[in-house]
Amino acid sequence: MRITIAGTGYVGLVTGVALAEIGHEVICYDIDDEKVNRLKEGISPIYEPGIDQLLVKNQLNNRLSFSSDCSEVYSTPDIIMIAVGTPEKEDGSANLSYVYQVAKDISKYLNTQQAIVVTKSTVPVGTNRKVKQWIEEEIDFHSKIHIVSNPEFLREGSALYDTFHGDRIVIGSEDEEAATKMEELYSPLNIPIIHTDIESAEMIKYASNAFLATKISFINEIANICEKVGANIEDVSKGIGMDQRIGSKFLQAGIGYGGSCFPKDTKALVQLAGDVKHRFHLLEAVINVNNNQPLLLLKKARNYVGSFKDVKVAVLGLAFKPNTDDIRESAALVVLKHLLNEGAQVNVYDPIAIANARKVLGNTVTYYETIEAAIKDTEIVFIVTEWKQVKEFPLRNYLDLMKTPIVIDGRNCYEVKEAAALNMTYSSIGRESVTAAKIEIK
Template identity: 45%
Template sequence: MKVAVIGTGYVGLTTAVSLAMKGHEVLGIDVDAAKIELLSNGRSPIYEPGLDQVLLEMLGQSKIRFSTKLLEAKEAQVVFVCVGTPEAADGEADLSYLHAALQDIASLHEHSPVERIVVIKSTVPVGTGDWAADSLRRCNQLHVVSNPEFLREGCALEDALNPSRIIVGADSEEAVAVMQTLYSGLSAPWVITTRANAELIKYASNAYLAARISFMNELARLSTVLGTDVTVVSHGMGLDSRIGPQFLRAGIGYGGSCFPKDTIALLKLANQHGVTLGLLEKVREVNASQPVWFIEQLAQKIPDLSGKRIAVLGLAFKPDTDDIREAPALRILAALQAAGAVVSAYDPIAAKAVAALFPDAEYVTAPEAAFVGAHAAVLVTEWQECVKLDWKLIKEQMERPLLFDGRNAWPCDELKKAGFEYQGVGRS
């Protein structure tokens, strides 16, 4: 099929490349001319494992191309909308990019009025798809579908090719049939429903996963007081088939582009309709305070951080991505610098972006270098190179062998036996 994808950010580019891999002819559209030139030369503007290589392959096979003009997609049978819906100043989703995309689609349809499916993959408030359908009703043979994405940064391409489920919100059998043809060959459960249900499934999924994380972080705080080990507790919980092991890891809070933005957007939506989501409000409260609580644990060991050298390992919000949006590392760096600490930081991908926000920190090119002369080290993002280290060398390099494991990823027992002072999140 001939497909156009509006927006070549994280979701749009992954969607475009994965559809090209399935044999479709894909045109990626973006208003950023510099980004389009970069993509046309086979270079991805985002870091995602495996994406650069596949992008080059699809360009070489002429399965994908890029442009700033949607009018080049006159023959497109399906147009995906994958534009950003960032958090506005009031917490609601900013739909200005979506509105602009719909206007462009209407112009395209006027020039080429063929039967076409508009697929909204952007995360949007409930009711947006129905509103879009009404606004495009003047365009005959144009169907609007809600098809939310469930991509995990760091393994997005794998998720696009092997989705956990395919959610399609539509009001016509023709649109559903086109989506089934588009995604033929993918082995995943289908949920065919209304556009509003599809939109709420996306928000509810992210809100629930965020709730699991915050629940475990509260248990970690309790474990710190009780002397129990939250990693053992979470393992025991996860063996219950009704609970499962996913998203039960305590740490220093969630970040990224989805959980923070989507939870506040869902809260705003509920408030507009006079509904209070008290649990979700608490989820956000716990997440906001978790990095602060973690720094307080450090301050108990080093009451005066002024002039103390602190190594910070990992800056992206999670491994295998360069995304620093809402990353816990940003709050930790701000707190450390406010206390007068000297920060030595390492991240294999995200250091340049963080350096623009915190230019006074020192950024090293190897994880071991961050430990030199450090009075304490903090693991923020569990990159493999930040976890698998030469601990004998590191102990010799540190001023004080004090470790704060914000992801419970360092070998606790081994480090204690080696003479390190070790403190995890909720570990006895």
């Protein structure tokens, strides 16, 4: 099939590359000429394991192309997929201006008697019907528009794997012909497909992310209680995760969720509930717990140093999770904001996200390409992202390289017993803390 994808961000590019890989003819559209030119050269604007190889491969096989010309991409495709951003407004609701612009461009340039327009962007319930209205109110000739809600369920850092090995594909449509066409589109993937009405498909996306965010905030609250009663959160998580009704995924205690989806989507669902006069108390609590969780690292550190003024600190990890360069809503930014405001001297390390971090942090911190360099002569280290490089870094090295080896581990990367054996100060989430026999902080 001939597929046009509007937007070459995370969802759009991963979807385009994957559909080309299973044999479709895909053209991805973006308004940014420079970005399009770089994609034509095989340079991905996002970090995602495996995407570079598939990007080049499918362009060479003439199944994947890129354009910034509306008249070229919207003229005669079989399916148009909307995968543009829906950023958060100040009130927490989704900004649909980019979706609206795509709808208007489709109405202007579409040159077929019928078209299937698919929304992959995460949008509030009711948006797909608005898209249909926006297209039809300005279209130049009689064309039958079929609207399909087809939300994505991609994890950054595992997005290609999720595309090819997903749990389900959701197709929300009231038109049987359009739904069948979408099923044919995805048939090479052999993934279970669920057919719903449009509104249910839109809600499935928000409900899925809200539930996963709830699991994260729940286990973090349990971890906070574990510290106070002497329980070990890792044992507790394992014990409850073995219950098939609960499951073990998203039960790893830490300093909260971040990224481009969970924070935005949870707030959007609260706003959506408010729009229909429903107070979503549970999700409001989930958001509040997540907002406070990164602050626990600072509280733990203050127990040892009192004030951060002129204290030399290292922060390991800037991305909101491993295997991505995305720093949006990262816990690291929360921690760094407080450290800098309180006068700390901050070194940072991340194997991938430094370039994106510079755009936000500028010269307020010192960047390092190795963990060794970042922690050398520091007094406190905060572990914020559980990168493989961090998890495999010997705990003994902190003792050897730091001025005062105080490690505040927000991702439970190390074993408490090892820290105790080394006689170093080590504090993590939901587990016993270890304090060295002697701590000297200026």
